[in-house]
């Protein structure tokens with residue numbers, strides 16, 4: 001019994017020394033995102049109109065409803081109030097929803113849903 005345990009331990013050590021640990025694989029570099037222009041797009045938080053703005057702008061004023069939308073950069077975090085207990089929550093840019101650390105309620109941020117909604121709106125307008 002003791003011998004078998006010792007053998008298996010030795011085998012494990014040999015395996016680790018023989019090669020890189022399992023799961024170690026070279027990660028292919030991400031494909032460069034083509035940026036044909038210096039313009040970026042966001043959806044107005046008020047009227048959900050798609051707005052184009054120069055990349056780097058801090059805020060975008062909607063030409064439709066005059067709402068000033070603050071631009072979130074990829075490295076920034078957003079803030080949203082919990083829909084259940086109104087605690088102010090931080091979420092990484094692009095997150096579709098955020099779970100409240102206080103009451104565990106999941107608040108939908110809806111960035112993805114908004115763009116989907118916008119596409120459906122555009123389709124409806126075209127028909």
Ligand SMILES: [Zn+2]
Pocket residue numbers: 044045046047048049062063064065066067
């Ligand atoms: Zn608007």
Ligand SMILES: [Zn+2]
Pocket residue numbers: 082083084085086087100101102103104105
């Ligand atoms: Zn909450």
